[in-house]
Amino acid sequence: MSAPELASPRKLIHSLVDPEAVALQYSVEQFLYREADLLDTWRWRDWLDLFTDDMRYFMPVRKNRLRRQRGESEFTSGTHMAHFDDSKRSMMVRVGQMESGRHWAEDPPSRCRHLFSNVRIDESVGDVHEFGVQSNFLCYRNRLESEVDIWAGERHDILRVSDEGEFRIASRAILLDQNVILSKNLSVFF
């Protein structure tokens, strides 16, 4: 009996990797990097254009719960209070405020770096032409002379492929890894 022939790493990878999945992963990551750029360069209206008209933008309150309480969902819902629970219309109000020149919390604007990583695609999530994307983020904010905030968390997006063949964000739920928000506000977007 001869020993089974071991595949070379290159051949093994080739047999395991689906080129279409690689292409999708690459396209999604490039989309997220462009999004980060829009946020970091204060192009909020262009950023909002990345969302569908029926978008939801949601950031629940993270609760401290014991292991035995963990059955309860982390994502508060219904009439639970959240940090963000926005439609396109209310996001337009937020973006309009950013552009007003009188939103003192962001004028002068914060210097931010949105770093997105650990991008996970789940094609079982969402409707036709939609799929789920989870990513981790680190957002560094430096403001005025010496103020610094660092926010870490996770985003659960549903991306939709538009008629033009572009990605649009149909839904975003953000899990910010803070219970008591440690900054004086959350005046930036994630």
Added chain:
Amino acid sequence: MAIDPDELKTLVDWENGQISPRIFIDEEIYRQELAQVFDRAWLFLAHDSMIPEPNDFFSTYMGGDPVIVSRLADGSVTAFLNACRHRGMKVCRAEDGNAKSFMCTYHGWTYDNEGKLINVPMSEEAYLGDLDYSQNGLLKVAQIDSYRGLHFATFDPEAPPLLDYLGDMTFYLDSFLDQTPGGIEFLPGVIKWTIHGNWKMGAEQFGGDAYHAVITHASSFGAYNKRRDRDSNMGEQAALREGHTTGYSLAGTKSELRDILRHEDGEHQPSDDWEAEKLAIAEQRLGPERAKLRGHMNVFPNFSGLPGQANLRIWHPKGPNKFEIWSFTVVDKDAPDEVKRGTQLSATVTEGAAGVVESDDGENWDLIGQLLEQGHRTREMKWNYTMGIGKEDRMHAGFPGKLSRTIMSEGPQRAFYRRWLEFMTSAKWPYTPKSAQAAPNGTGSATVSEHAR
């Protein structure tokens, strides 16, 4: 070491509207404040709707001290210090839930939800029968009581009853809490965030500062409330002798910003139907004026809210130059679910750390805190609280307190700091009008006329 009362009086010259910001930054003053103000005053704990079921609990703070508010099997509510009697460790690290007991995770001392010590691991081997459980329960508050579903407590057994403490503020609280037979309820979820500033900045602003809204909130509230000028004589600032303060408009105008955010379809507004229905009920209960009252308020020392709107909150002190805002969203219990959902949506966009209105408050309070932290001249420069001095003379039948001529006045702030100074400098419980009325020959009656003005 106590601070010289005369020095404190120099720092807080409320009569002339000159107040030193040292009271916002000085460590010694802060420690005295925890002992003289927060250890004595009635402090807001929680609303009934936050702990509806037997064994429900809510974790909060009284001043700097962690406290568990617990509903017992018989429906009553109790509160005790969330610190183990053995080494002072927190016995509960969840922010709310349902529990019949709390076990300290240091050595395992376990207390029931009345605060009684019920189990000590290896008690016999360790204490050889010498540990008296009955003397080692969690420290209870001295008094606990509620007003229209709002639970308050004090650590001071000498404090007057809650109703005396609230005094005339119940007139204004009712305009918020008693509009409909069901009253209010709190939506689940507390928005908590951190300001690097002093807690009194929040309390004095909510208590009396209608003046800041036009500029601070120019990009949100101000941008949508263009009718402000026309309304400025339709309301006033009210300063109560108990240190509670409020300011309000009686014009009945609603925030356009809130309205456009309430519901997604934009056309039919379920909240409009409810507001009309509610107004008719509220006018019966409160009269035509209070039914339309919309404003801001502070119950001394650190319980604030927006009457006629949707918000109540606590300013929890976390050091002289740090506080947490715990913000609650309030709805009419009798309102239809879609109206509650609408209120939740508009409150989420406007209030809280991420609120378009409130994010600009953080900018002010945090930066002032930085200046006081680092500066010397900035600490020594007295701040100007003179707005409306000598002009708090409006007569408004039935409306208690000293009332200002327009909706802008710093009368409330002066009344707040007057009360603060009384707490800080007096060993005895400060003069309280309702208690003095109840016992005209009791202690302190000789000074009633002096204090009552």
